[in-house]
Amino acid sequence: MSRRTAEPYKIKSVEPIRMTTRAERERAIAEAGYNTFLLKSEDVYIDLLTDSGTSAMSDAQWAAMMRGDEAYAGARSFYRFEQAVREIYGFQWMVPTHQGRGAEHLISRILIRPGHVIPGNMYFTTTRVHQELQGGTFVDVIIDEAHDSLSDHPFKGNVDLVKLQSVIDRHGAENIPYVNVAVTVNLAGGQPVSMQNLRETRSLLQHHGIRMWCDATRAVENAFFIKERESGYAGKPVRAILKEMMSYFDGCTMSAKKDCLVNIGGFLAGNDDAILQAAREQVVIFEGMPTYGGLSGRDMEAVAQGIYEMVDDDYIAHRINQVRYLGRQLVDFGVPIVLPIGGHAVFLDARQFLPHLDQDEYPAQALAAALYVDSGVRAMERGNVSSGRDQATGKNRRPKLELVRLTIPRRVYTDRHMDVVADSVRHLYEHREEIPGLEMVYEPPTLRFFTARFAPVKTACQVRT
Numbered sequence: 001m002s003r004r005t006a007e008p009y010k011i012k013s014v015e016p017i018r019m020t021t022r023a024e025r026e027r028a029i030a031e032a033g034y035n036t037f038l039l040k041s042e043d044v045y046i047d048l049l050t051d052s053g054t055s056a057m058s059d060a061q062w063a064a065m066m067r068g069d070e071a072y073a074g075a076r077s078f079y080r081f082e083q084a085v086r087e088i089y090g091f092q093w094m095v096p097t098h099q100g101r102g103a104e105h106l107i108s109r110i111l112i113r114p115g116h117v118i119p120g121n122m123y124f125t126t127t128r129v130h131q132e133l134q135g136g137t138f139v140d141v142i143i144d145e146a147h148d149s150l151s152d153h154p155f156k157g158n159v160d161l162v163k164l165q166s167v168i169d170r171h172g173a174e175n176i177p178y179v180n181v182a183v184t185v186n187l188a189g190g191q192p193v194s195m196q197n198l199r200e201t202r203s204l205l206q207h208h209g210i211r212m213w214c215d216a217t218r219a220v221e222n223a224f225f226i227k228e229r230e231s232g233y234a235g236k237p238v239r240a241i242l243k244e245m246m247s248y249f250d251g252c253t254m255s256a257k258k259d260c261l262v263n264i265g266g267f268l269a270g271n272d273d274a275i276l277q278a279a280r281e282q283v284v285i286f287e288g289m290p291t292y293g294g295l296s297g298r299d300m301e302a303v304a305q306g307i308y309e310m311v312d313d314d315y316i317a318h319r320i321n322q323v324r325y326l327g328r329q330l331v332d333f334g335v336p337i338v339l340p341i342g343g344h345a346v347f348l349d350a351r352q353f354l355p356h357l358d359q360d361e362y363p364a365q366a367l368a369a370a371l372y373v374d375s376g377v378r379a380m381e382r383g384n385v386s387s388g389r390d391q392a393t394g395k396n397r398r399p400k401l402e403l404v405r406l407t408i409p410r411r412v413y414t415d416r417h418m419d420v421v422a423d424s425v426r427h428l429y430e431h432r433e434e435i436p437g438l439e440m441v442y443e444p445p446t447l448r449f450f451t452a453r454f455a456p457v458k459t460a461c462q463v464r465t
Contacts, residue, residue, distance in 0.1 A: 005321075008314040009411060012059060019045050025373050033453025034369040034438055036378045039430050045376030046417050047409070049139045051344050053099075053257035053264060054409035055300060061261065063307040068298030073289050077297035077304070081267075084307040088239065089216070089246045091269035095279045096293030096300060100217055100255025101126040103268040107213065109252055110278045111177040112136040119167050121159050121181040122146060122188050125386055127180065127215065128354075129446055132391070136177075139167050146188040147400040149338045154229045156191035156340075157184055157222075159201045178211035183222035183245065187382055187401065190218070190323075190342020192225035195233070195245065202248040214252035217238060219245060220259045221343030224316045239311035251275065258344070261306035261410055265299050319343075323408050325415055329422040335429050338403065348404040348425065350383060354432055359384050361437025361457055367404045369427070369454075370435045375424035380405045385440075386449045395431055 018419040020043055021026070032038035036049060047054070069075040078096065097103045106125050112118065114135030121142040125175070128138045141163040145151040159181060168176065181201065184192045205212045223241040226232045233241055246252065251270025256262050268279055280290040287294040295303075309315065320343055327341035336352035350364035357363040364383035371377050383402035388395055406421060428435065443454040 005318070007411075007414070008263035008312075008318050009058075017045055018042075020376055022373065025376055027269050029369050029372055033442065034365065034456070035452055035454060036368050036372055037450050037465070038381060039372065039378060043376075043377045044372075046413065046421060047378050048345075048406045048421065049360070049378045049380050051258055052255060052408045053262070054412065055257075055261045055263070056409070056411040057306070058309060058411075060309070061302045061305045064301040065298035068296060068301045070297045072292070074291055075297045075300070077300040078291040080304045081300040084304040085267065085269055088242065088307050088311060089252070089269060090243045091246065091251060091440065092271045093273075093276045094267050094269040095276070095283050095290055097266040097268060097283065097287050098294030099257055099264060100215075100253055100266040101130070102287050102294060103255075103266050104130045106268050106279050107178075107251075107275075108134045109137070109282055110275055111211075113177070116175055116177050117167060117171045118178065118180055119164055119195065121157055121182055122181060122185050123387075124186055124215065125388075125447055141167060141179075142185065142188065146185065146191060149189070149347075149352070149401060149403075152339055154192075154225075154340065155194040155197060156188055157182065157193040159193070161200060164201070168210070170344065173208040173210050176208075176210050178213040178250070179205055180213050180215060181249070181268055182215035182217070183202060184218045184225070184343050186218070186296070187386070187399075187403075188342075188345040189338030189401070189403065190221070190344045191338075191340075192222040192229075192343065194230055195226050195241075195444070196230070198245060200246045211250045212248065214246065214249040216246070216249075216252040217255045217258050218344055218404040219252075219318055220310050221320065223311075224320055225343065232463075234244075237311070237315055238313050242311060243400075256303045256306070259310045261310055262299070262302045262305050265295055265303045267293070267303075319408075319410055319454055322413075322418065324401050326406065326408070326418040326422060329418070330425055333422070333426040333429065335425055338401070344407045345407040347382065347401075348379075348406065349379050349402070350404050351402040353404075353429065354420065354435055354437075356433060357435075357437040359402060360396055362440070362454065363437065364402045364404050365454060366435055366438045366456075369438070370428055371404070371424060375420065377406075377424055378419050380407060381449060385452060388446075388448060 037318035110128040112134035116136040145153040146156040281397040327346040336349040338347040354363040364381040387397040438454040
């Protein structure tokens with residue numbers, strides 16, 4: 001008999017949370033325009049909106065913050081941060097940014113010109129916007145299995161080398177500044193990329209003289225999946241697997257708010273000195289000095305400490321298994337989710353959950369709103385709203401995956417919280433035909449999922465406990 005394990009930490013400080021009434025939640029979601037991003041956190045019971053900046057920091061991280069050197073230039077804290085990146089990721093240089101999109105902004109401005117094409121293993125919202133603002137066009141080269149929520153492919157984040165070669169042949173290597181490979185792939189359901197695929201992609205791109213860049217936001221989770229699923233890696237520590245992964249890239253953008261277990265921070269890292277020089281010039285304009293990049297010294301200390309903590313094998317095993325604990329309950333209930341269960345979240349398949357809704361009635365947005373009303377659990381839409389509109393036609397892109405992301409913050413909630421979430425999702429699934437679609441009543445020009453507002457197509461959600 002396999003024994004159950006517990007969290008690899010003790011709780012030293014607690015933050016009280018309050019369960020609101022259904023009437024309060026109905027009022028709150030209506031005031032928020034049925035957009036969970038616009039809810040006040042004090043009205044949320046269990047917050048699964050994102051794992052970005054929502055981690056619980058360790059006692060060592062809090063202690064490290066007291067060492068923060070707040071010098072405007074050349075702070076000791078920067079050099080500790082830089083050393084951690086070199087040691088764990090293997091890149092020679094690092095430029096701090098306030099968060100991951102700051103790094104995306106820098107690399108896009110440095111490398112992308114109008115007419116450029118940037119292949120990648122599925123889009124990410126802010127990444128694609130930065131590419132488009134520089135005149136570039138994103139092209140999806142992920143394997144087909146990534147768009148199938150029921151596929152059990154162990155590495156659904158893999159780059160399709162045939163698709164990638166076709167893009168190179170069609171546009172020319174000179175028009176591809178880099179290929180962006182995310183590890184793991186958020187919008188595919190937190191799905192990993194295999195080490196073999198990284199090696200093969202690197203070989204193809206080296207042949208054509210094209211850079212290979214990494215979105216390393218959840219690379220530690222990817223390393224865990226390689227350890228678990230790929231031959232030859234079972235006996236290797238996650239720390240070593242991560243470093244091998246990064247060795248195939250020319251550099252990375254990083255949101256430290258995920259893997260690195262902090263509330264703010266990011267960085268751009270790499271090995272090309274020309275890109276470093278350009279990054280140092282650009283970061284001064286948009287972020288801050290090259291040795292702080294929009295972060296305080298204490299922030300950099302917390303990130304540096306978090307980088308060492310994130311590659312602890314016991315920690316990352318628990319992190320992945322807590323996500324699975326929730327996902328397996330939903331599978332047992334018959335709820336349609338993205339399989340295999342990913343690294344940072346459980347993704348509900350809203351098209352299968354709410355088959356009575358057309359995709360232009362925003363079923364994922366509607367399901368996220370209904371979940372909040374039912375239990376106070378805040379989740380995030382990852383479907384038609386997030387995908388945005390086609391620049392040429394002005395129509396919704398209507399992606400194959402219409403998902404609700406139940407994102408698990410690191411070291412924050414217990415499995416009892418996951419039980420509450422599972423019970424609410426099961427209840428909604430049993431009454432799914434009562435959930436109405438939504439219409440968009442306000443749409444911003446970019447990244448509409450953050451601030452768009454909606455109204456029920458017919459009536460407010462009437463699902464009752």
